[in-house]
Amino acid sequence: MASKKLSLQSAIMISLAGGLIALSLFFPWWGMHFIAPQYPEGLDIVVYPNKLAGDIDIINGLNHYIGMKPFSEKSFPELAYLPYVICAMSIFTFVVAWMRKKSWLYVLIAIFVFAGLLGLYDIHRWLVDFGTNLDNNAPIKIQPFVPPIWGENRIANFVTNSYFSTGAYMIGVSFLLMLFPLWKERKK
């Protein structure tokens, strides 16, 4: 029975997942919004799979006061290869949809879960790195801190809000689409 092909409907869902993964390349995945009394409109770091956007220069300018390293696209090697990883994932998802084999789908889901966790760990690792490796010579000394991957935090006069963005939600939806065949073709 293991060799029984997945239904066409399931294959379409998996293809859709592949499409969404590819599309997510063009959308921000994660971001952090900073608000301070002097910045009521807020400052933003917006992370795409391949680039940083937002008010990077301004945030770097302010961060040097607490001794945080300046960050740039160069300081995140991931940005260079992440697009390829995402492309590969997308292609592999399409292959699975084409094969319509359940065993392949399991492999896909496993890789997906693993990559997702790795991604989250990576963001956390950077947050720890930037929040705790503060220059001792900084004019303002603050306790090392680790902003959460998701949610609110307070650093000096700033309230930060980390959030997942469009790209990450697309990945979430594509994950659900991958799970769909498991439900659809469950043994009755």
Added chain:
Amino acid sequence: MKKKVVSAISGLAVGILASTVFFGNFSTEQTQSTAAAKTNAEKVYVPFGEKDEYYLFASGGHSGQMFIYGVPSMRRIRTVPVFSLDSATGYGWDKHTKEMLGGYTWGDLHHPAFSETNGEYDGKYMFATDVANSRAAVMDLKTFTVKDIINVPNTSGPHCAAFVTENTEYLFLPTRFSVPLGNKYESLDDYSEKYRGVMSAVTFDEKKQKLSIAYQVALPPWSYDLSDAGKKISKDWAVITTYNTEEATTNLEINASKEDRDFIVLFNWKELEKMVKEGKYDNVDGQKMIFPEKHKGAIYLVPVAKSPHGVDVTPDGKRFIASGKLAPALTVFSFEKAFKAIENKDFVGERNGIPILRYESVMEREVNPENALGPLHTQFDDKGMAYTTMFISSEIVKWDPNTGEVLDRVPVQYSPGHAVAAEGDTVSPDGKYLVSLNKLAKDSYLSVGPSHPESMQLIDISGEKMEVIQSAPVDPEPHYGQMIKADKIKTIEVYEKDEKNPNAVYNQKDARIVRKGNEVHVYGIAMRSKFIFDAKAKRPDVIEVNEGDKVVIHLTNIDLDEDITHGFAINKYDINIEVQPGQTNTVEFVADKPGTYPLYCTNFCSALHQEMTGYLLVKPKQ
């Protein structure tokens, strides 16, 4: 079933009727009382988070500056230096502004004028003239900074300017003082022969952001006072008031007030343009000078009550209104009648070869509000009604240029020179607000001793009756203003990076000091809260030179952040410049004093602004 429908419809009808009766608004009286329900305080209060509806650009007179106010709050937002040094912004110290000022330390900024498109303010540029040193300037409204200043030769004191044509083709600069061509020495006994009141046609090149003189016109040796460009049917024309057509050379108060009539100069700038194209001009001091007695057909004189000040074209472009500052009456002239008189050669004589049109043929009516004295200047509202300042009787008179009927009068404190209405000299004034620019404040504000501020009074002109709703002191001395709808002006907050600018440094690691013989070129950055002049030096915020070196400092503010402006001053070297966010600015000087000179940021920028310092070390000659 049918019955049900009928009862439903009638029920609905009753409901609508009832709601109309209860909530409808039938009487105009009620509308007025709701408008009046807003107190004067409410009309002018702009709470934090909201912005004013209009920008008011008030000329700063002999402060040489332009004052920017918000209307209706009448809060002063900024002072923009134009013709005078301003240490608050480093204006006149950095290389560009120092060169623009050309060695002058002050100016007398008279009449500001916005650039126009189809007779409407386009919110792009502001022009202004300097009566003291015969200059014209252009301010870019993206940054509210002056981009170019031009010296106007052959003329002295372009009081009568600036006024722009309907599409900013020209900015005309007639002059207050007549002088000999080339400003050479000539005896005043030869005034009538050797002196001229030269008018300049200035053009603005938007791409290069440069002003230049297209041509000049050698008008008779009179004083030219105010002017306005035509609109719509009169768009190719312009009008200027004159006084001292007596050509007096001393005690003008008496001698220039002898004749009962002076003139309005009516000219067609399209014709003048054509003359220049056809080579109908003389070269004077490098300028193309049109002599009206040699080349006729573009300029005419219209007699007007003596010693007129303002001349203002109605929004529809059909009439121009002039007022003799000593006479009680305002005169409404018709462009159409003037064109017909020109066509019919309905002349009563000529002066300096310029034909004089018959007064009766051009005049439409004289308006004489009872006991009103000293009409100076007229603005318009959205219905075409005129508002004229009365200097001597200290009031604003609202009247109808179509009928001459006086509609309302309101006293102002004291002695208004000009008034400015919301877009009040365009083809479509907004109504709403009028600001009376009063020459005397006297007892209006807390006393600061014998020298008083001037006063600006905000008048609500939205109703039938005018109402003075706010008063604000102002430094000397607004001669005229321009009021523009705030959303027409699109400012930038940060200068864009210009990677092609060889003087700019955007990465702090690239900051460097380059020595070329006895010249020291610094390519530095300013950021919160430090200067970096030489990234590789042991002390990156120190500039060390030898006595006698020429020092050129290029400084880029790499805080690309709203309102993070840095200053750069060197103690005892009389140097202070400003670098706005993202801007690269240059200052040059000769290090002629040996010694140790602290340098610092003058524009408070951050919590550690006080630490934003460094040193200029000047090694003495051996």
